[in-house]
Amino acid sequence: MTVFRTENLSIGYKDKILFGDLNFEIKTGILTSLLGSNGIGKSTLLKTISGLLDKKSGAVFIDDKNIDAFSIAEFAKLVSVVLTHENVNKDLTVYELVKLGRQPYTNWLDKLTEADENLINATLEDCEIISLKDRKLSQLSDGQLQRTFIARAVVQDTPFIFLDEPSTHLDLYHKVKLFKLLKKLCVVNNKCILFSTHDLDLALQLSDEIMLLKDEKFYHNITKNLINEGVFDRFFDTDDIVFDRERKQFVVL
Numbered sequence: 675m676t677v678f679r680t681e682n683l684s685i686g687y688k689d690k691i692l693f694g695d696l697n698f699e700i701k702t703g704i705l706t707s708l709l710g711s712n713g714i715g716k717s718t719l720l721k722t723i724s725g726l727l728d729k730k731s732g733a734v735f736i737d738d739k740n741i742d743a744f745s746i747a748e749f750a751k752l753v754s755v756v757l758t759h760e761n762v763n764k765d766l767t768v769y770e771l772v773k774l775g776r777q778p779y780t781n782w783l784d785k786l787t788e789a790d791e792n793l794i795n796a797t798l799e800d801c802e803i804i805s806l807k808d809r810k811l812s813q814l815s816d817g818q819l820q821r822t823f824i825a826r827a828v829v830q831d832t833p834f835i836f837l838d839e840p841s842t843h844l845d846l847y848h849k850v851k852l853f854k855l856l857k858k859l860c861v862v863n864n865k866c867i868l869f870s871t872h873d874l875d876l877a878l879q880l881s882d883e884i885m886l887l888k889d890e891k892f893y894h895n896i897t898k899n900l901i902n903e904g905v906f907d908r909f910f911d912t913d914d915i916v917f918d919r920e921r922k923q924f925v926v927l
C-alpha cells in the first residue's frame with residue numbers, strides 16, 4: 675500500500691462545510707506538513723481522512739481501495755494517528771502505552787514477539803524516552819507525553835502516519851529531533867507522514883511537500899514550488915511578518 679488519495683472530499687461539521695472538493699494524493703517516502711492558521715480545519719481534515727469524523731461527501735482511498743471497505747483491524751495496520759487531546763489512562767507506563775501500538779499485530783493473548791520488543795525498544799531510543807519507560811504517564815512533562823504518543827504511532831508500523839501538531843510542547847532541540855525522526859521514517863522506513871504544525875520555519879526546511887489551508891483555498895505541492903509561487907509571501911495578513919524565500923524563514927519586522 676503506497677498511495678493515500680482523496681476524491682472530491684468535503685470536510686466539516688453538521689451543515690457547515692469547511693473545505694469542499696479536496697483532491698490530493700500523498701505517497702510513501704514523502705514527509706508532508708499541513709499548515710494553516712488556528713481554526714482553519716487542519717484537525718478536521720486529519721480526523722476525517724483517519725475515519726474518525728464523517729466526511730461531508732467524497733471518498734478516500736488507499737491505493738485503489740475505499741477506506742470504508744477496510745475492517746477496523748485492517749485499517750489499524752495501514753494508518754496510525756496521534757491527535758492533540760488523546761484520552762488515555764494516565765496510570766499506564768510509557769512502555770505500556772507504546773506497546774499498545776503493536777495491538778493490531780498481537781493475538782488475543784496480547785503476547786509480544788522478540789521482534790515486537792526490539793521495535794518498541796528501538797523506537798523508545800529514537801524518541802529519547804527509553805529512560806522513562808517505566809514512568810507513569812501522569813508523571814511526564816507535556817513534551818515527554820507527546821513523544822510517547824508519537825512512539826506509539828511509530829510502533830504501530832503503518833505505511834501512513836497522521837499526526838496533529840506533534841511538535842507542540844516540545845523545546846527547539848526536541849522539535850528538531852522530531853522533524854528529523856519523521857524525515858528518517860519517510861526516507862529509511864518508507865513511511866508516508868502527514869502532520870499539522872505551526873512550526874512554519876522547520877516545516878519549510880524539512881518537509882518534502884506542504885499542504886496549506888488558507889482563505890478557503892487548498893494548496894498542495896512540493897515545498898520549493900509553493901515557495902516560488904509566492905504562497906508564503908502572503909501567509910500572514912500583516913506587514914509585521916515577511917517571508918524570506920532564500921532562507922525559507924519568516925522574519926518579524
Ligand SMILES: Nc1ncnc2c1ncn2[C@@H]1O[C@H](COP(=O)(O)OP(=O)(O)OP(=O)(O)O)[C@@H](O)[C@H]1O
Nearest residue numbers: 687688692710711712713714715716717718719870
Ligand atoms: N466538533 C465540532 N463541531 C463543530 N465545529 C467544530 C468542531 N470541532 C471544530 N470545529 C470548528 O471547525 C473549525 C476547524 O477546526 P479545527 O480544529 O479543524 O482547526 P485547526 O486548523 O486544527 O486549528 P488549530 O490550529 O487551532 O488547532 C473551527 O472553526 C472549529 O471551531
